[in-house]
Amino acid sequence: MALHPQAEAYLDLFPTDLGTPLADLTPQAIAEMRALDGFAEQRGPVIPLPVVRDEVAGGVPVRVYRADAGSHPLPALVYFHGGGWVFGSVARNDPLARDLAARTGAVVVSVDYRLAPEHPFPAAADDAWAAVEDVFARPSFYGADPERIAVLGDSAGGNLAAVAAWQARDAGLRLAHQALIYPVTDVAMDTLSYRAYATGFGLGADEMAWFIAQYGGDPADPRLAPLRLADMAGLAPATVVTAECDPLCDEGAAYAGRLEQAGVPVDYRCYAGAVHGFFGLPGFFDQAVEARQYVAARLKEAFA
Numbered sequence: 001m002a003l004h005p006q007a008e009a010y011l012d013l014f015p016t017d018l019g020t021p022l023a024d025l026t027p028q029a030i031a032e033m034r035a036l037d038g039f040a041e042q043r044g045p046v047i048p049l050p051v052v053r054d055e056v057a058g059g060v061p062v063r064v065y066r067a068d069a070g071s072h073p074l075p076a077l078v079y080f081h082g083g084g085w086v087f088g089s090v091a092r093n094d095p096l097a098r099d100l101a102a103r104t105g106a107v108v109v110s111v112d113y114r115l116a117p118e119h120p121f122p123a124a125a126d127d128a129w130a131a132v133e134d135v136f137a138r139p140s141f142y143g144a145d146p147e148r149i150a151v152l153g154d155s156a157g158g159n160l161a162a163v164a165a166w167q168a169r170d171a172g173l174r175l176a177h178q179a180l181i182y183p184v185t186d187v188a189m190d191t192l193s194y195r196a197y198a199t200g201f202g203l204g205a206d207e208m209a210w211f212i213a214q215y216g217g218d219p220a221d222p223r224l225a226p227l228r229l230a231d232m233a234g235l236a237p238a239t240v241v242t243a244e245c246d247p248l249c250d251e252g253a254a255y256a257g258r259l260e261q262a263g264v265p266v267d268y269r270c271y272a273g274a275v276h277g278f279f280g281l282p283g284f285f286d287q288a289v290e291a292r293q294y295v296a297a298r299l300k301e302a303f304a
Helices: 005-013 027-035 094-104 123-137 156-170 192-196 205-215 249-261 286-303
Strands: 051-057 060-066 074-080 107-111 144-154 177-181 238-245 266-275
Touching: 005 266, 051 123, 060 094, 060 123, 074 094, 074 123, 074 156, 074 286, 094 107, 094 286, 107 123, 123 144, 123 156, 144 156, 144 286, 156 177, 177 286, 192 249, 238 249, 238 286, 249 266, 266 286
Parallel strands: 074 107, 074 144, 144 177, 177 238, 238 266
Antiparallel strands: 051 060, 060 107
16 A cells, blocks of 8 residues: 655655664664653653652653642553563653653553563563553552553553553453553564565565564563463454554554454454554654544543
8 A cells, every 4th residue: 555645755864764774783872862852852742740750660660751740649640661571661752651641631650661672571571560550450550440440552662552551351350441552462573574575665574573682582481472372262352453554564464353353342443554663653654643643532432
C-alpha cells in the first residue's frame, strides 16, 4: 500500500530507525545515542500536570503522573516505553506519559526498566512485572483503584506490556485492559510484513535483528515472544494498534487474532500508510493524535 504523505516526508529525513550503520554501534555510541534525543521537539508538548513525581516500584525507577491534584483513587495505567529494549527512558517519553494521563484521566506509572545489552533478557520483562505487581500491591501509594489497572506499551514496550498481561493472569491479578502499540510479539522475523518492509520504511529488518540480538533470550520463551504463549484464555481485554508499513505489522495482527480465538475481547486497528514509531511523534504524524484519541477512548471505556 502507499505510504501516508507524512510518512514519506518523515522517511526523507530519517530513512532508517537508528540512523547509523549497525557496525558503528559500539557501547560508547549506544551511550551517546541514549543521552541525545533528536526527536524531542516532535514528541509533543510537555503538558503541565499537578502531580509528577519519581518513585520506585518493586525496586524499579518509575515516574508517576496525575492529571488532578485530588487524593481520590483513579484508574492506573502502567506504561512501558519503546526503543528495542536498548534505547528509551522515562525522561525521553515524558511528553507521551503526560499526554496519556491527560487523555485517560488515569494515574500513569511510567517504568524505567533496565536496558540491553548491559541488562539482557529477561531483565526488562522482570522489571516490567515488578512494577505492575507493585501497583497492585500498593494501590494507595499511587492513588490507584486496584480494580482498574491497565498496561500500555509501544514497540518493545508493547512486548513488555503483553508479557506482563499474561503474568498478571497467571498470578491471579485482574488487569482491566492491555493496550499494545505495534508490539514485538515474536522474534522469528518470518512474516510477510518483515519481507515487504525490510528496508526503506524506517525500522528495518536488520535493525530489528540487532535489537533482538542485544536483548537475547530463547525465541520460544513467551517472556520474549508472547505470541508463543500456549494458552491465551482469560487474558485482559486488549487494544492492538499496528502501522501498515512496519515489519512488526503482521505479528501484531497475529497476536490480536490469537487473543480473539481465545475468547479475549480485542479491538484491532491498523493505521494505513503509517510507519513504525508514529504513535510517539505527533510533531510528525497526524495519525499519532488519532491513535492516541482512539487508545484513550478504549482505556476510558475499560476503566468505566
